[in-house]
Amino acid sequence: MGLLVEGKWHDQWYDTKATNGKFVRSQSQFRNWLVAPQDYDENNPHHFLAESGRYHLYVSLACPWAHRTLIFRQLKNLTEHISVSCVHPHMLENGWEFKHEERFIDSQVESGDPLHNFDFAYQIYTKADPEYSGRVTVPILWDKKTNTIVSNESAEIIRMFNMAFNELTGNTIDFYPDHLKDDIDTINDRIYDTVNNGVYKSGFATTQDAYEEAVKPLFDTLDFLETTLDSQRYLLGDQQTEADWRLFTTLIRFDPVYFGHFKCNLKRILDYPNLNAYLKRLYTTENIAETVNMNHIKQHYYYSHDTINPTRIVPNGPNELFRT
Numbered sequence: 001m002g003l004l005v006e007g008k009w010h011d012q013w014y015d016t017k018a019t020n021g022k023f024v025r026s027q028s029q030f031r032n033w034l035v036a037p038q039d040y041d042e043n044n045p046h047h048f049l050a051e052s053g054r055y056h057l058y059v060s061l062a063c064p065w066a067h068r069t070l071i072f073r074q075l076k077n078l079t080e081h082i083s084v085s086c087v088h089p090h091m092l093e094n095g096w097e098f099k100h101e102e103r104f105i106d107s108q109v110e111s112g113d114p115l116h117n118f119d120f121a122y123q124i125y126t127k128a129d130p131e132y133s134g135r136v137t138v139p140i141l142w143d144k145k146t147n148t149i150v151s152n153e154s155a156e157i158i159r160m161f162n163m164a165f166n167e168l169t170g171n172t173i174d175f176y177p178d179h180l181k182d183d184i185d186t187i188n189d190r191i192y193d194t195v196n197n198g199v200y201k202s203g204f205a206t207t208q209d210a211y212e213e214a215v216k217p218l219f220d221t222l223d224f225l226e227t228t229l230d231s232q233r234y235l236l237g238d239q240q241t242e243a244d245w246r247l248f249t250t251l252i253r254f255d256p257v258y259f260g261h262f263k264c265n266l267k268r269i270l271d272y273p274n275l276n277a278y279l280k281r282l283y284t285t286e287n288i289a290e291t292v293n294m295n296h297i298k299q300h301y302y303y304s305h306d307t308i309n310p311t312r313i314v315p316n317g318p319n320e321l322f323r324t
């Protein structure tokens, strides 16, 4: 675990001393946009034309943020247009690595770096910007044509996938429709702060207060979502939206990882009847189950965070992801 400082790798765990034991996530730095031909402005340096075969997605199958982008690649029929590869689940002194190992082969996503054959994900960042300073995170959306990073922000990558390739694929399903934008933004904000990032704030806290400050709002939101799902199938009604998929990648990791490893243990998702049924509904949506690799997920968290789990023992359970 570490970060780049002016293009040089430094091995260093998150510094929570300056923030009273709180984990503070840093902002993503590559923020360009893939745009459809009709919206493309060649004079805008942040515009990248949506073209088949031009872009590559680097993910970790363990990472909930990267998982969103894999899901949108499926939902929007982009598998033939955007190539993908994954890092090794163990994130250690060199950060994410492109190692191949038999026991981590995934049936859908190849491992390693097929474009440059690099050993470490930080080399992708320094190829894009030799002076880059900051964390080396996944997902990374890479442009094979101009050899740079388009974006390393999952929330924006899924918005691009939602729209930019519609003409190419003919898939016009809209997960961020105009009439729901405000509601989606509002619920995303709460879920990001208290759930998606809330589990990390709980797990990476290094003081009792910082932990409690995270775990309480996390369960307040889960209780709120349980009530919301009393009367509807998805967060904003009967239509699946982006908000559901952003929540899904945290929920599917909750009982196997966050409950134990990150101490989010007031309740399991299994204990919430509506959230359990909702999780199953999302998991069984076409082409979604194959994006979930529980082996990578459990190995990543329990093995990589040795400040939290120094024995690196990866638990066998739970037996079920949701009750059927």
Ligand SMILES: N[C@@H](CCC(=O)N[C@@H](CS)C(=O)NCC(=O)O)C(=O)O
Residues within 6 Å of the ligand: 001, 002, 027, 028, 060, 062, 063, 064, 065, 066, 095, 135, 136, 137, 138, 139, 152, 153, 154, 155
């Ligand atoms: N805001 C980013 C966050 C991505 C992120 O934090 N990914 C984690 C993996 S779950 C990572 O790569 N962490 C490495 C690090 O923080 O050094 C996004 O949503 O794309």
